[in-house]
Amino acid sequence: MTLWERIAAILESARESTLGAVMDAMEERRKKRDAAVFSIALIALSAKMAKADGIATDDEFAAFLDFFEVPPGEESRVRTVYDLAKSDVGGFESYARQVGKLFGAEEAVLEDVLDCLFYVAMADGVLHPGELELLNTAKTAFGLSEDCFRRVKASHVGLEEDDPYAVLGVPLDITTDDLKKSYRQLAKEHHPDAMVARGVPPSLVSIAEHRMAAINEAYEKVMAEREAA
Template identity: 85%
Template structure:
């Protein structure tokens, strides 16, 4: 089955046409590494976030559609989940917690979701304070580390005002040999093959490129500072 056929199967298995029922159907399947599960979770949270921050939802839907590379013939499936999320009375927090439970223990997957949400939030080219606060709350609902959040943020807004050690998730006094090992592990985790293996749709693997660029920039900055010391 294609990604879109699996998404359709999940939608059809829901007990009724509500976002709550669709999310429950995902949890019942427990197919964490299915790209369709990742996709529906991402679509739902994108819509809930767009509704919560008060920014024009159509612009954000267009941004999601474009970076997700939705085939025209399949857009109605994405639109259905997106509209269910907008119509649902529950706030984004309850769904963020549900997604956090769905991928519990898989911080890398939740970091992938957060990265995509940053992209949607910046559909207008600006990360508004309210959007940043909302993303912080989603991070807390996911239960992921501050290092993950700062790494994703740096990928979208730059490293200029952030601590490169925090972006790498290492202590300032970490020995250089251990720092190099930690960097290599990060590079391995954010490789496109690793993302595909954990259920990220192939259409979204490109998100690894700008995140890896932020990791590389932070590492190079730390190493330059150490060499100059």
Template identity: 55%
Template sequence: MTLWDRIETTILKAGRRTLGGLLETLAAQKQRRKETEFSIALIALSAKMAKADGVVTDDEVEAFRDFFQFDEQDAGKVRMVYQLAQQDVAGFDEYLKRVTKLFADAPAVLEDVLDCLFHIAVADGVAHPRELELLDRTARAFGVKGAAYHRLKAAHLGLGEDDPYLILGIDHGASEEDIKAAYRALVRDHHPDILIARGVPPDLLKIGEGRMAAINTAYEQILTDLR
């Protein structure tokens, strides 16, 4: 059974006509499938971020295929989940509340979801102002701030003028020993095994690559400046 088979089964069992209602149901369950919940939450928010034209086009499904790497046989299931989110009258902010509630006990997962949303938003090579505004709102709702948010922006929008110390979450006066300790902790937190344990589907492990690239760049820049 593929991830998309499990998602379809979850939706049918819940008997929900909207994805927002399904998110509420999942949050109340004691036994939960992290991978399924992660994917449903991500698609729900992605659909709400997309231009609300009321129609799910083949191009939109193709964009999801590039990111989620699903087979042709699962395309219909992806379309179903996407349509459920777009058909829901609840707006983007309401979905943010539901996803935040779903992962209230796992703030690191919310950061992973936001990372994926960044990836999808800039997939066409352009960071549109409207999308950036929605990403900022998502970060505030999820409580992703400080070093964590700087890492995501650096990963997807370029390091630019971002302070490398902010990327690593350390003070400018930190010793080289503290800098290396912070770096090692971040490398450990972004290990693929850790991401999988949080519920990130194996096909989406690439989301950690951008963050690690930003972390490595910041670390190397700091060490270079110290010498």
């Protein structure tokens, strides 16, 4: 069964055509790390983010289809989720909290969702203040740390001059040996194979390349500073 067929199966198993009912139907699939669950959560959050700054337009939906690499003929299934999210009375923060609860303590999965949301927000090449506010809202709703948020943000807007330690999520006084261990753990967590195992659709795994680039840049900067000291 393809990803898109599994999305359709979740939609069909929902007791009614509401976002809340779809969320309930997603719960059992989540335990199996089904990429369809990740996909529906991301589609709905993207729709709510688009609507939050006014009206979710057809152009924004078309841009999302390109980002998500939706194959021809499958647009209607994505549109169903997108429209359910737009029509649901709850706002972005409310649904973000539901997604945070859905994935529970799986911080790595929620970081993957946040990373994808940054990608959607940056589709026009600019991170607008309103979008950044919503992304911070998602961070809080997901229960993610400020270090995690900075790491993801850096992968899209660049590394801030004084931020390499925050991107790596380590204290300033960490030993070089512990720094190397932490870096290796981050590299392991953000490897494409690890993302697929967490339920991220393969078409979105390339986003991890940007995150690892930010992690590598931060690590290299800290190591260079230490070697020069």
